[in-house]
Structures are given as C-alpha cells and as structure tokens.
Amino acid sequence: MIDRVAKAIDERAEDLVQLTADLIRFPTINPPGEAYTPCAEFLGERLRRHGFTVGFIRGEGTPGDTDRYPRTNVVARIEGRGAGPVVHFNSHIDVVEAGEGWTVDPFGGVVRDGRVYGRGACDMKGGLAASVIAVEAFLAVSPDFFGAIEISGTVDEESGGFGGVAYLAKKGLFSRPRVDHVIIPEPLNKDRICLGHRGVWWAEIETKGRIAHGSMPFLGDSAVRHMGAVLHAFEEELFPALDRKRTKMPVVPEGARRSTMNINSIHGGQTEDFRPGLPSPTVPDTCRLVIDRRFLLEEKIDEVKSEVVAILDRLKRERAKFDYTINDLMEVLPTMTERDAPVVTAVAEGIRHIFGREPDYVISPGTYDQKHIARIGHLHDCIAYGPGILDLAHQPDEWVGIDDMVQSANVMAIGLDVLLNRAGGH
Numbered sequence: 001m002i003d004r005v006a007k008a009i010d011e012r013a014e015d016l017v018q019l020t021a022d023l024i025r026f027p028t029i030n031p032p033g034e035a036y037t038p039c040a041e042f043l044g045e046r047l048r049r050h051g052f053t054v055g056f057i058r059g060e061g062t063p064g065d066t067d068r069y070p071r072t073n074v075v076a077r078i079e080g081r082g083a084g085p086v087v088h089f090n091s092h093i094d095v096v097e098a099g100e101g102w103t104v105d106p107f108g109g110v111v112r113d114g115r116v117y118g119r120g121a122c123d124m125k126g127g128l129a130a131s132v133i134a135v136e137a138f139l140a141v142s143p144d145f146f147g148a149i150e151i152s153g154t155v156d157e158e159s160g161g162f163g164g165v166a167y168l169a170k171k172g173l174f175s176r177p178r179v180d181h182v183i184i185p186e187p188l189n190k191d192r193i194c195l196g197h198r199g200v201w202w203a204e205i206e207t208k209g210r211i212a213h214g215s216m217p218f219l220g221d222s223a224v225r226h227m228g229a230v231l232h233a234f235e236e237e238l239f240p241a242l243d244r245k246r247t248k249m250p251v252v253p254e255g256a257r258r259s260t261m262n263i264n265s266i267h268g269g270q271t272e273d274f275r276p277g278l279p280s281p282t283v284p285d286t287c288r289l290v291i292d293r294r295f296l297l298e299e300k301i302d303e304v305k306s307e308v309v310a311i312l313d314r315l316k317r318e319r320a321k322f323d324y325t326i327n328d329l330m331e332v333l334p335t336m337t338e339r340d341a342p343v344v345t346a347v348a349e350g351i352r353h354i355f356g357r358e359p360d361y362v363i364s365p366g367t368y369d370q371k372h373i374a375r376i377g378h379l380h381d382c383i384a385y386g387p388g389i390l391d392l393a394h395q396p397d398e399w400v401g402i403d404d405m406v407q408s409a410n411v412m413a414i415g416l417d418v419l420l421n422r423a424g425g426h
C-alpha cells in the first residue's frame with residue numbers, strides 16, 4: 001500500500017503544484033475576506049469531480065459576514081464501502097495581506113526553483129493542496145476503505161476562526177460521531193507533529209483621570225501617569241514572574257516555553273486624528289492598554305487574570321486617585337493532544353517511514369483552529385501537521401517547497417492507511 005500510494009502521489013506531483021498555484025491566485029485576503037466564495041467553489045468543484053459530496057456553509061452573522069464578503073466555507077465528504085472511522089483534513093483558505101517587500105506577484109502562483117511562491121503558499125494553501133492530493137492518491141489505491149474522509153476549506157482562521165471552524169463546530173461538524181480524527185495541515189514543518197497550543201487572554205485595561213488645562217496639570221489628574229505606574233509594576237513584578245514559569249509543553253520556539261505577555265497597544269489622552277501634529281493642551285483623562293497574555297497548560301485562566309488584577313488593586317490602595325477598569329477581549333484555553341492519541345501515532349508512523357526518524361512533537365506558541373475543535377466540538381484527536389516552514393508564514397516572498405509538499409502528502413496518506421485500513425474500523 002505504502003509504495004503504491006507513493007507512486008500515485010508522484011504521478012500527481014504536477015497536479016499538486018498546479019493546485020497550489022491555482023489556490024494562491026484567489027486573493028483570499030482577510031480582512032476583509034476577499035474571494036472566499038470563488039476559492040471555496042473551486043475547491044468544492046474539484047472534490048465533486050473526485051466523487052465527494054460537497055456542501056457550502058456560510059458563517060451567517062459572524063464577524064465580517066456581509067453580502068459583499070460572505071464567509072463561505074466548503075465541506076466535502078466521501079464515504080468508504082462500509083462503516084468506520086472518519087478522518088477530516090481541515091485547512092483555512094484565508095490569508096493575511098501581502099504587505100511590502102515582495103519580489104514576485106503575491107497572487108501570481110509563481111513556480112520557480114522547486115518552490116511555489118505567493119501569499120498563503122506556506123500558510124496554508126500548500127498544506128491544503130498536499131492533503132487533497134494525499135486523499136485522492138489514497139482513494140485511487142485504496143477505494144475499498146471503511147469509514148469516510150472529509151476535506152474542508154474554512155475561512156477567517158487568521159482573525160479567530162469565528163465564521164469558519166467555530167461556526168462549523170457549533171453545527172456539529174467537528175464532533176463525534178460525524179468525525180473521529182482531525183488533521184490541520186498548518187505549516188509546522190514536514191517532520192513535526194503539532195499537538196496543540198498555549199492559551200490566550202487578551203484584555204483592555206483603562207486608567208481614569210480628570211481633564212484640566214495642560215498649563216495647570218495639578219488641577220487635573222493624568223490617566224497616562226497612572227498607566228505609567230501600571231507599566232512600572234508590570235516591569236518590576238509581572239514580567240519577571242512570568243519569565244520564571246516553565247512548561248512541560250514542547251513549545252517551539254523554545255523561548256515560548258514559559259508564560260509571556262505582549263503589550264499590544266497603548267492609547268492615552270485626546271485622539272490625534274482630529275488635529276494631526278497639534279497636540280491638545282489638556283491633561284489626559286483616559287489611557288487604555290491592551291495586553292496579550294499567553295499562558296501554559298499548567299496555569300489556570302483565573303490565576304492568569306488575578307495576577308494582573310492583584311497589581312491593579314494594589315495600585316488602587318496605594319496610589320492616590322488611581323482607578324481602573326479591565327475588560328476581557330478574548331480567551332482561549334491551552335490545548336494539547338496526547339502523544340498516544342490515534343491521529344498522532346498514525347501520522348508519526350508516516351513520518352518514520354518517509355524520513356527514517358522519530359517525529360518532533362511540538363506545541364505552537366500561538367493558537368489556530370484546533371481550539372474550536374477541542375472546545376466547541378469536544379474532539380481531542382486533533383493535530384496540526386503539514387508542509388511549509390513556519391517562519392515563512394506572513395512574510396514577503398512566502399513560499400512552499402514542492403518536495404516538502406510531496407513528502408508530507410505521503411505522510412498524510414500513510415496516516416489515512418493506518419487510521420482507516422489498519423485500525424480495524426469500529
């Protein structure tokens with residue numbers, strides 16, 4: 001089986017390159033969510049020709065969903081000859097904006113020197129194409145499998161996945177018994193299995209002041225100076241404490257194997273939009289700070305929040321006229337699939353066979369759609385595995401290697417063989 005499927009993938013190598021380039025030519029930029037429908041239809045049409053039943057599901061009423069920018073997802077399914085496990089490959093079709101610094105057309109689908117270039121080549125249209133070819137090759141050599149295979153192209157991963165995987169998960173499309181195993185071909189490198197991700201807490205902190213004339217600041221109360229005290233306390237206490245928290249999660253890069261926090265933004269005083277370059281002579285009565293706290297499997301979200309709140313409450317006790325509010329903007333719990341989960345061992349066998357070595361097991365520092373599958377779908381047999389070098393994602397001149405796609409398609413096909421043909425069905 002393994003040799004026959006390898007041959008079937010080799011025969012489809014040109015098709016794989018063509019498919020990747022074709023997908024890149026849809027400028028599925030998010031935001032705003034450009035060209036989702038034609039891209040989803042293109043993928044759906046191809047899979048329909050290969051015998052899949054294809055459905056289009058719009059993320060109605062989700063952030064950004066309008067008639068101009070509909071959140072169009074495609075879900076395709078093919079049944080085997082009898083009941084058995086269901087393997088689902090989920091890829092996001094949206095990409096981030098191209099940005100500056102490109103030497104090729106970011107939406108041209110340029111193929112050169114063994115690479116396909118373009119926005120989304122690596123993250124993650126190359127992975128999507130590799131999974132499609134893996135499944136088509138598997139079906140060609142193993143048409144008598146038991147169970148079912150699904151392939152989805154979903155939207156909005158880059159902006160939280162609410163109109164994509166989260167929406168589908170709420171409709172039961174990522175739960176048993178419809179689906180048993182999920183592989184997300186995100187670019188985590190072809191010989192690594194990504195088991196999950198750290199948690200996220202975004203919050204906005206606002207300090208309050210009192211407006212007054214800037215020439216007599218003693219008559220007012222500066223919200224910016226109060227925020228300065230917050231930042232000072234973060235520097236002195238919080239950042240060193242976060243730095244000391246280590247995790248057993250195998251996060252890559254290694255610097256993320258501890259708790260981290262980014263200060264995303266700070267805005268204080270009158271907005272500059274009204275009078276560019278002409279600051280207002282007033283004491284700022286408000287200052288807002290957005291924090292992005294990434295936390296570990298070993299931490300509870302309540303503790304994560306109370307660490308910050310404790311500092312703010314202490315300032316309120318100790319600092320004259322200090323007052324604040326804090327609002328949650330987003331929270332995502334950390335998730336980590338067990339190393340002996342069926343989808344992990346199946347893909348590990350593929351990596352061993354193709355690369356002759358043990359896979360690396362990693363955790364992503366940031367989140368991806370696995371969060372919705374775990375939390376909404378309650379499905380924990382889920383990993384990210386796909387070609388492409390993670391560091392190239394979102395960069396200018398993004399590319400994916402053709403050999404890498406071919407090799408990871410082989411790994412995926414072996415994974416299918418293990419899960420569908422060798423696991424003995426249900």
Ligand SMILES: [Zn+2]
Nearest residue numbers: 123124157186
């Ligand atoms: Zn991605």
